[in-house]
Amino acid sequence: MALRFEDDFLKKLEYLRVVSKRAFAGQNRADRLTPKRGRGLEFADHRPYAPGDDFRHIDWKAYKRLNRLLLRLFDEERDLPIYLMVDASRSMAEPAKFDLARRIAAALCYIGLAHLDRLTIVPFGRTLRPESSPGRGKGRIFRVFETLERLEAAGPTNLRQAFKDFASRPRQIGLTVIISDFLDPGGFEAGLKILRTLGHDVLVVHIASAHDREAGAFGEVQFVDAETGDLRAVEITPRLAAAYQAAWQAHATQLEHFCGRYGIGYVRADAEQPFEDVILKAFRQGRFLA
Amino acid sequence: MTFGALSAWAAWSFAAAAAALAAWLFMRRLRPPRLLIASLLIWQRVLDAPRALTLWERIRRAVSLILTAAIAAALALAIARPAPRSAAPSAARGRVLIVLDSSWSMRTLTRSGESRWKRAVAQARRTVAAESDNPVAIATTADGLIEGPTTDTTRLDAALDRAAPAGGDPAAWPALAGSGAVHFITDGAVQRRLPPGVVVHSVFEAAANAGITAFDVRPSAVPANAADAYLEVGNFGPAPQTVHVVVLRGGAAVYDRRIAMAAGESLRQVLPLARGGDAALHARVEAAGNALDIDDDAFAWMARSRPVRVTVVGQQTAWLRPLLAGDPDLAPTFTDPARYGMAVDDRAARPPAPDLIIFDRWAPSAPPDTAAIYVAPPAETPWLAPPGPRGPERAWDATTEPRPRWETTLDHPVVRGVDPLTFKIEAARPYGGEGLTPLARSERGTPLVYVSETGTRRLVLLTFGPDESNLASAPGFPILMGNAVEWLVRPDARPSQPPGLALFTPTTGQVTDPTGKPVPLARVPGAALAILRLPGLYVAEAGGARSTVAVNVADPQVSNTARTTLGRGDQARPVTAGASEQAWWIYLAAAAFLLVFGEWWTWLRRVTV
Numbered sequence: 001m002a003l004r005f006e007d008d009f010l011k012k013l014e015y016l017r018v019v020s021k022r023a024f025a026g027q028n029r030a031d032r033l034t035p036k037r038g039r040g041l042e043f044a045d046h047r048p049y050a051p052g053d054d055f056r057h058i059d060w061k062a063y064k065r066l067n068r069l070l071l072r073l074f075d076e077e078r079d080l081p082i083y084l085m086v087d088a089s090r091s092m093a094e095p096a097k098f099d100l101a102r103r104i105a106a107a108l109c110y111i112g113l114a115h116l117d118r119l120t121i122v123p124f125g126r127t128l129r130p131e132s133s134p135g136r137g138k139g140r141i142f143r144v145f146e147t148l149e150r151l152e153a154a155g156p157t158n159l160r161q162a163f164k165d166f167a168s169r170p171r172q173i174g175l176t177v178i179i180s181d182f183l184d185p186g187g188f189e190a191g192l193k194i195l196r197t198l199g200h201d202v203l204v205v206h207i208a209s210a211h212d213r214e215a216g217a218f219g220e221v222q223f224v225d226a227e228t229g230d231l232r233a234v235e236i237t238p239r240l241a242a243a244y245q246a247a248w249q250a251h252a253t254q255l256e257h258f259c260g261r262y263g264i265g266y267v268r269a270d271a272e273q274p275f276e277d278v279i280l281k282a283f284r285q286g287r288f289l290a
Numbered sequence: 291m292t293f294g295a296l297s298a299w300a301a302w303s304f305a306a307a308a309a310a311l312a313a314w315l316f317m318r319r320l321r322p323p324r325l326l327i328a329s330l331l332i333w334q335r336v337l338d339a340p341r342a343l344t345l346w347e348r349i350r351r352a353v354s355l356i357l358t359a360a361i362a363a364a365l366a367l368a369i370a371r372p373a374p375r376s377a378a379p380s381a382a383r384g385r386v387l388i389v390l391d392s393s394w395s396m397r398t399l400t401r402s403g404e405s406r407w408k409r410a411v412a413q414a415r416r417t418v419a420a421e422s423d424n425p426v427a428i429a430t431t432a433d434g435l436i437e438g439p440t441t442d443t444t445r446l447d448a449a450l451d452r453a454a455p456a457g458g459d460p461a462a463w464p465a466l467a468g469s470g471a472v473h474f475i476t477d478g479a480v481q482r483r484l485p486p487g488v489v490v491h492s493v494f495e496a497a498a499n500a501g502i503t504a505f506d507v508r509p510s511a512v513p514a515n516a517a518d519a520y521l522e523v524g525n526f527g528p529a530p531q532t533v534h535v536v537v538l539r540g541g542a543a544v545y546d547r548r549i550a551m552a553a554g555e556s557l558r559q560v561l562p563l564a565r566g567g568d569a570a571l572h573a574r575v576e577a578a579g580n581a582l583d584i585d586d587d588a589f590a591w592m593a594r595s596r597p598v599r600v601t602v603v604g605q606q607t608a609w610l611r612p613l614l615a616g617d618p619d620l621a622p623t624f625t626d627p628a629r630y631g632m633a634v635d636d637r638a639a640r641p642p643a644p645d646l647i648i649f650d651r652w653a654p655s656a657p658p659d660t661a662a663i664y665v666a667p668p669a670e671t672p673w674l675a676p677p678g679p680r681g682p683e684r685a686w687d688a689t690t691e692p693r694p695r696w697e698t699t700l701d702h703p704v705v706r707g708v709d710p711l712t713f714k715i716e717a718a719r720p721y722g723g724e725g726l727t728p729l730a731r732s733e734r735g736t737p738l739v740y741v742s743e744t745g746t747r748r749l750v751l752l753t754f755g756p757d758e759s760n761l762a763s764a765p766g767f768p769i770l771m772g773n774a775v776e777w778l779v780r781p782d783a784r785p786s787q788p789p790g791l792a793l794f795t796p797t798t799g800q801v802t803d804p805t806g807k808p809v810p811l812a813r814v815p816g817a818a819l820a821i822l823r824l825p826g827l828y829v830a831e832a833g834g835a836r837s838t839v840a841v842n843v844a845d846p847q848v849s850n851t852a853r854t855t856l857g858r859g860d861q862a863r864p865v866t867a868g869a870s871e872q873a874w875w876i877y878l879a880a881a882a883f884l885l886v887f888g889e890w891w892t893w894l895r896r897v898t899v
Binding site for chain 1: 333337
């Protein structure tokens with residue numbers, strides 16, 4: 001699938017920016033405020049001069065008034081590290097789901113790059129897949145598109161292992177967006193807790209399609225698990241189909257409640273929903289884009 | 291229950307096998323389709339959760355299995371053509387005769403829309419099925435034995451399919467030697483004397499009907515009219531109704547009225563018919579309560595619609611002029627023997643061909659194909675020479691009988707009603723020639739009147755003329771001439787007759803039905819026989835003349851569909867309308883279809899599997 005957006009849509013994206021609930025100190029200068037005081041343009045505070053401080057920042061006007069050497073402090077504006085973790089397991093292989101996941105990732109990348117954030121795309125399945133090198137600037141957007149286009153959905157899902165791997169590498173703490181269907185037999189809780197424990201600001205994008213939400217067939221069928229290849233013969237009745245729908249809904253609600261409890265952002269993205277609505281409505285209503 | 295296509299055990303075995311096969315296929319189950327899903331995670335949660343099955347979920351598979359087997363069994367039984375065992379199985383073993391009343395009233399429609407005949411056929415099939423172990427013969431009252439005796443139900447079924455109401459003689463009754471049981475299926479409209487022991491199955495159901503009970507043409511008593519048509523229409527319904535009566539002459543309506551007729555009322559109408567115009571008359575009735583169609587149309591043929599064209603050839607024909615001119619049904623022309631046979635070049639000026647030629651004391655050298663009357667033709671006419679060696683004129687004179695007395699007369703239409711005593715004959719002489727048959731002879735045996743009839747020609751020959759007799763003034767002569775004209779020109783003129791067997795003159799070459807198709811003729815000594823099955827106008831060609839015969843049902847016994855001659859005892863086995871009238875295989879097929887539809891409908895809604 002070619003990840004290309006209309007110019008109008010790209011212009012709309014440029015007006016948006018990824019919102020992080022917390023301020024993180026980035027590596028490079030950019031336009032995001034950080035908790036650090038540094039060489040920004042906006043005055044932040046004074047502190048007494050100590051030997052070794054850059055005397056260029058001494059506030060001579062204050063010295064004249066107070067007869068004390070005070071150092072002027074400025075807000076440090078840095079970039080935001082954003083990690084886009086895209087579920088590339090076999091359960092995402094349904095074209096509608098995988099395309100939506102990649103398009104969401106591409107749109108978030110474009111927004112981040114437009115605001116000089118450091119974007120890293122981290123595909124995962126059972127473990128982490130080779131991730132893209134961190135980058136900034138809109139000029140990288142085509143490399144990002146290529147990276148996403150090359151992604152293939154394969155292998156099983158293991159959120160816990162993948163997030164553990166993610167945590168095991170030294171990284172700057174930042175905003176971590178997880179785009180996945182969260183259909184992991186091992187559960188999603190442990191993995192998300194790991195990320196939260198690391199101090200990342202985590203945003204969950206729950207990808208779903210009608211094939212996931214509904215039983216999809218009636219009568220006798222043999223379901224094949226896309227990830228494991230396991231077979232399960234089921235005679236689907238209207239009652240059973242309703243039970244399945246309820247179970248899936250419970251699964252989604254459980255994920256949403258978990259995210260709420262741990263301060264993790266949650267956005268539900270249905271494959272049948274128009275993509276622009278997902279980005280321009282769902283994300284903005286959740287205040288994940290501004 | 292009996293079966294038309296198979297024996298009982300074979301039919302039940304067939305049904306059981308079909309049901310078993312369907313059940314086996316149901317149980318065998320084809321491999322369910324495989325469906326790739328993202329994860330079994332949710333399904334496992336659903337299926338692993340304890341779930342109480344409803345009663346329907348527990349039994350629905352069994353219900354589907356039973357339905358499938360029932361569909362297969364119903365279809366198999368339908369193929370076997372089942373029928374209920376007759377309510378009155380014959381106790382006697384041996385030949386069984388089933389007689390269907392094929393009178394026209396059996397075409398009457400019942401309230402259910404089917405005819406009495408169809409009911410009778412259905413009852414006959416049931417009886418055949420019930421008597422499947424015995425040889426069965428099928429007969430109708432009109433056609434007699436039409437099939438059997440046989441145990442081959444296929445042949446019997448085919449015979450029942452072929453049979454149809456055809457009128458017939460009310461007195462006719464088919465007989466089958468050695469028959470142990472006789473079933474008669476009738477509506478009882480026509481009174482019959484049945485042999486003892488006949489089991490009567492009544493298909494009678496009172497129905498309203500309006501029909502023509504009489505229609506014919508007869509000569510008018512008023513000289514101004516050629517004929518009168520007599521029409522009789524009856525309303526045999528239980529209630530008054532408006533009956534639309536139309537009489538057409540050719541394509542023109544000569545009578546068109548809507549008549550409010552009381553229940554049981556009859557309309558009798560005489561319609562004067564003028565000379566000229568079309569000879570075909572067609573009467574038709576229409577009414578709301580009209581269960582029988584065969585009596586709605588009636589036909590008549592007005593033979594005297596056009597005067598008979600008569601050409602008189604002779605040198606002294608004045609004595610014939612008053613006789614011929616006085617009959618309005620004749621259009622005579624007189625011509626000289628010298629002009630006879632002269633061709634007329636101008637097509638427009640050429641007179642129409644005569645229907646009859648009268649040769650007065652003259653005869654052509656060869657007989658014409660037209661019907662002809664010869665009055666004392668010359669003795670030297672070659673084709674009328676008496677048998678034996680030809681001699682001089684004196685020889686003829688030698689055979690002439692002076693003052694013969696008309697002594698013996700055969701029974702023939704030409705001489706019927708002719709008083710021989712009114713003739714005073716001075717001399718008569720015999721003639722010869724092929725096919726001449728003397729009708730009247732003198733006491734010495736000299737023929738006085740001859741007739742000859744071949745396939746293409748008819749003639750009447752008088753062996754005495756006006757010169758040798760009082761022919762011109764004899765009171766019997768107009769009768770003789772009238773008879774001769776009728777016999778020669780209208781050989782088969784007759785009143786309308788009911789459908790069935792008709793006798794024609796032996797020289798009849800062809801009879802065509804109202805659609806123009808020839809009717810098969812059976813020739814017996816003295817007559818040609820034909821069966822005129824349906825109402826209409828039939829044309830018979832004989833002796834160079836064409837006669838039209840009108841055939842009508844016109845029978846109040848047939849038209850009165852509200853009554854039956856069957857007594858209560860005779861109706862002990864009434865054939866009822868409704869479900870039992872249809873063949874059972876139709877119901878079985880319909881049931882199978884409904885079950886399939888129900889199974890499919892519930893399967894779509896996941897009610898059944």
